[in-house]
Amino acid sequence: MKAEIIAVGTELLLGQIVNTNAQFLAESCAEIGVDVYFQTVVGDNRGRIREAFDIARKRAELIICTGGLGPTQDDLTKDVLAEYTGRQLYIHQPSMDKIEELFRSRGTVMVESNARQAHLLTQSDPLANDTGLAVGAALTFEGTHFILLPGPPKEMKPMFKHYAVPWIQSKMGGVQPLFSKVLKFSGIGESNLEHQLIDLIQTQRDPSIAPYAKEGEVMIRLTTRAASQAEAESRIEPVEREIRSRVGEYIYADEDMPIEQAVLRRLGQSGRTVAVAESCTGGLLSDMFTAIPGSSQVFLGGVVCYTNALKNQLLDVPLDVLEGIGAPGAVSKETAALLAENVRRKTNASVSVAITGVAGPAESEGKPVGTVFVGIAREEGTVVEQLKLSGNRESIKLKAAKNALYLLWKQL
Structure with a gap:
């Protein structure tokens, strides 16, 4: 399944916040066998959000949107998708009950606009927000699957992991997930490491060998598609063993840690x-x-x-x-x-x-x-x-x- 991530928010375009959601979503999609080919950032503008939907539908089967589900007038993602798909917005009562209970517990009056966070599109599945108020949504429109997620990472990550992933997997039709093994290196530069492993990298088939570098550390990710963890490990193990035989003295961890x-x-x-x-x-x-x-x-x-x-x-x-x-x-x-x-x-x-x-x-x-x-x-x-x-x-x-x-x- 091919996917595109659309991050909605003018603050992203202005550089006021960093789009860490895209990194998390891309990595999480790879783990379940979804290929993210494109990432888009669009501001809080109805016309441009709609245009982003048009473009994404031409090149992706799954469109994952983050941001624009909040209570203010510039939170437009649900509104635009409702117009785009010809569906109505209604109050999702369990979400509304949660919002009202929060304000009651604080002893404050709920501003009317907060009800927008309980809006849900007709013919869509709600994605529960365990750490916030805005309900997410999952729906299919003319063969394209849409996932709507909140922008704050503390809300987006658990919603995607616990609710969006099972929904996506139900639409995938048996695609084998990706399994990865990480090797972390220190004391050797990226170019030297690549030189030691160049024949393996150039002839790689399955598993794939991908080096990544940042200041003072290098990482190699070994990745394969498999029906089970055991099958994946049986494919990765011979390649890992060969890498260790060549540059094992520089490997300080077999998981992603500094x-x-x-x-x-x-x-x-x-x-x-x-x-x-x-x-x-x-x-x-x-x-x-x-x-x-x-x-x-x-x-x-x-x-x-x-x-x-x-x-x-x-x-x-x-x-x-x-x-x-x-x-x-x-x-x-x-x-x-x-x-x-x-x-x-x-x-x-x-x-x-x-x-x-x-x-x-x-x-x-x-x-x-x-x-x-x-x-x-x-x-x-x-x-x-x-x-x-x-x-x-x-x-x-x-x-x-x-x-x-x-x-x-x-x-x-």
């Missing part, structure tokens, strides 16, 4: 803790750790010691290491090792990470932009690796943090 989550998970499983000392990354590594729910069980904290004075005062790095003729300097193997060892000692962490370097835009201590040293201290000893990174200041900071995480993951 490397900081994989590191924290591994530390937690072994009952270990981590602390950090950061100079050029300015707290970025600490922020990555604390963004993971439950990180407090593993991450003790960190020190942002940006200046030499703080490296000396807070983490006891001698000034004759940091400054002076013949001194290694703040950006050095020696300083990275001392930062790692001393923050570990002061926090009593099982393992510690230190990052010091030159993020730019100018060189420092005669060392070029992108020179970074990462220290990892454990009871077994301390290791330091030098990185030579490229990019602007922001990019170098992110790459430094991600590479530090990969080096820590290897040590663990």
Whole structure:
């Protein structure tokens, strides 16, 4: 089944909000065997919404709309589709009861326009809104299936997953769903990874091999259509085994998670803790750790010691290491090792990470932009690796943090 996603909302066109719904819907459709070939964004305008319907019907069997189901006059999606299909709008009483009960519980008067959220097209199936008020809809018009979903992701996602997906599957006629296996890589760039696997990528049939990259991490998605999870795994397993035989040292997870989550998970499983000392990354590594729910069980904290004075005062790095003729300097193997060892000692962490370097835009201590040293201290000893990174200041900071995480993951 071919599908098109239509996101309705002038705020999307103006860039005031990011259309994350399209990403979720495209991925969710792929999982059930629906191919999304086009995505459209249209403003809150009757004529242009109708035109979007016209265009989509020429190239898709399923049209999934998000947005425009709210209570205000610019929420037009149901109104336009009713006109387009020649159907009437009526009050869906269970939804209306829910809206009225909400206002009663708050002790406030319901504004009349809120009733618009209970509107439903005749000859359509309601899609319950478990986390909001606007009822969704599913219908078929002259061979084209329409799904109407609210715009807020917290309402749209559960409605699609719990109610729209079963409705869509009932119209698909036995199309086999897609199954995917994700492999996450760090410590290797996209071009190098592709080089190692180029023959597999060029001759792929089933499963397909798709690499995706973002700063500091690379992902490969292996995908196949199958009647069951077991059948899919039997097809994916030989290809995954071959990939692991070539580049397995860089694989840190076989599910879609950032490397900081994989590191924290591994530390937690072994009952270990981590602390950090950061100079050029300015707290970025600490922020990555604390963004993971439950990180407090593993991450003790960190020190942002940006200046030499703080490296000396807070983490006891001698000034004759940091400054002076013949001194290694703040950006050095020696300083990275001392930062790692001393923050570990002061926090009593099982393992510690230190990052010091030159993020730019100018060189420092005669060392070029992108020179970074990462220290990892454990009871077994301390290791330091030098990185030579490229990019602007922001990019170098992110790459430094991600590479530090990969080096820590290897040590663990």
